[in-house]
Amino acid sequence: MNDEQIIATLKTLVDEGKVLTDPSDLDTYGKDWTKIYAPRPLAIVFPKTTEQVQALVRFANEHQVALVPSGGRTGLSAGAVAANGEVVVAFDYMNQILDFNASDRLVRCQAGVVTEQLQTFADDNGLYYPVDFASAGSSQLGGNLSTNAGGIKVIRYGMSRDWVAGLKVVTGNGDILELNKDLAKNNTGYDLRHLFIGAEGTLGFITEATMRLTRKPDNLTVLVLGLNDLTNTMDVLQSFQQQLDLTAYEFFSHAAMQYVLDHGQVQEPFATEAPYYALLEFEAVSDEVMDSAMATFERCVDNGWVLDGVISQSETQAYNLWQLRERISESIAPRTPYKNDISVVVSKVPAFLREIDALVAEQYPDFEIIWFGHIGDGNLHLNILKPEDMANEDFFEKCQQVNTWVFEIVARYNGSVSAEHGVGMTKKDYLQYTRSPAEIAYLRGIKQVFDPNGIINPGKIFD
Numbered sequence: 001m002n003d004e005q006i007i008a009t010l011k012t013l014v015d016e017g018k019v020l021t022d023p024s025d026l027d028t029y030g031k032d033w034t035k036i037y038a039p040r041p042l043a044i045v046f047p048k049t050t051e052q053v054q055a056l057v058r059f060a061n062e063h064q065v066a067l068v069p070s071g072g073r074t075g076l077s078a079g080a081v082a083a084n085g086e087v088v089v090a091f092d093y094m095n096q097i098l099d100f101n102a103s104d105r106l107v108r109c110q111a112g113v114v115t116e117q118l119q120t121f122a123d124d125n126g127l128y129y130p131v132d133f134a135s136a137g138s139s140q141l142g143g144n145l146s147t148n149a150g151g152i153k154v155i156r157y158g159m160s161r162d163w164v165a166g167l168k169v170v171t172g173n174g175d176i177l178e179l180n181k182d183l184a185k186n187n188t189g190y191d192l193r194h195l196f197i198g199a200e201g202t203l204g205f206i207t208e209a210t211m212r213l214t215r216k217p218d219n220l221t222v223l224v225l226g227l228n229d230l231t232n233t234m235d236v237l238q239s240f241q242q243q244l245d246l247t248a249y250e251f252f253s254h255a256a257m258q259y260v261l262d263h264g265q266v267q268e269p270f271a272t273e274a275p276y277y278a279l280l281e282f283e284a285v286s287d288e289v290m291d292s293a294m295a296t297f298e299r300c301v302d303n304g305w306v307l308d309g310v311i312s313q314s315e316t317q318a319y320n321l322w323q324l325r326e327r328i329s330e331s332i333a334p335r336t337p338y339k340n341d342i343s344v345v346v347s348k349v350p351a352f353l354r355e356i357d358a359l360v361a362e363q364y365p366d367f368e369i370i371w372f373g374h375i376g377d378g379n380l381h382l383n384i385l386k387p388e389d390m391a392n393e394d395f396f397e398k399c400q401q402v403n404t405w406v407f408e409i410v411a412r413y414n415g416s417v418s419a420e421h422g423v424g425m426t427k428k429d430y431l432q433y434t435r436s437p438a439e440i441a442y443l444r445g446i447k448q449v450f451d452p453n454g455i456i457n458p459g460k461i462f463d
Helices: 003-013 023-029 050-063 115-124 141-146 232-241 254-263 287-302 315-326 328-335 346-363 392-412 428-433 437-450
Strands: 043-045 067-070 087-090 097-101 106-110 164-171 176-179 204-212 220-227 246-253 276-283 306-311 338-343 368-374 379-385
Touching (some): 050 067, 050 164, 097 115, 220 232, 232 276, 254 368, 276 287, 287 306, 346 368, 379 392
Parallel strands (some): 067 087
Antiparallel strands (some): 097 106, 164 176, 246 276, 246 368
């Protein structure tokens, strides 16, 4: 079939007006937040039901048409980029909350439900959906699950995977599967649900997900601390974890915070300047808990780990303190950052960070490095900012050289080259730094089983 015939057939498989071919639409829906690969999709298709997704997949198998899933397009590894004439399957119109059971604390959603939409629904029903990140206002549930998104609450609540009771998927072979059927206990062989979580849409399409909710946290309180030295991040974490159940423990450098301050709308947390900062969140459910937090803070100051600090006195102040961390990506975006999303076990973070920081500073002294991340779970975001006088192509080429050196260090620390953003296209050449050849062979085998014709998100994770 030629392109015109493909587009004409696509229009018969979904509702009227749900196939787009305008160049501006192709550009919008053919990319994610990465700027490395130019989008070049053939068409954008908006299904509204699982059955329509199934029809699209069966058509694609019959005519060898490549399909790329698209959610909120907030990904950072080019996992949702259509750069080779693929058909983009966008889930914007599969955005309904279908069912809710308060007794089971389960909510069944279509894949296009926006993260914030689910969070608001939970809150309106006296419950809490704890997976949270800066893109909550635009990221979609299907994309979150396809990358097993983590975010800022992992230290307490875990990853997206931990909140999935069941999935409905359309495999790359065109089969509709209902996985786990929302059960808390189901020991009947392989749990296929977990293969689709984190698979980046390479095995098939998630069309529905049943998510678990939990109780609302009580009186969340934020403490921002100025740290004397990088190694103090672990000293402070250990001290507070001995006394409190933290819901978040975030890290950012002074350089990162300065971009947020320069961006406006956020004020310095305190007058003392520190090289690094930690943001802690916990439930201040009693005076005893607050007293314990303050005593721990004073002990950290006495030990020379903390230079200064501020604690929120209201929800508004807690929100404003969070903006010091949450606005970093937005504030550095004009500098075209090249992002690495890496992780090691928590205890190795200071040495790991120092080694990488020294490496990049030595090899590329003209590059500005911005560090931040979910240090409480060992996840660090290394952002290399493009010099203003350097062309994008030259910058990305140099960053590829940086990648090799950085990932060699990651491998020595038994870490991951992608902690939460996925592999997509930007990290697939470096998969061997985290996965063994035997593991990669098994991954390829799994892909072959679910997508024998290779039509679902080809070129992502591996070729």
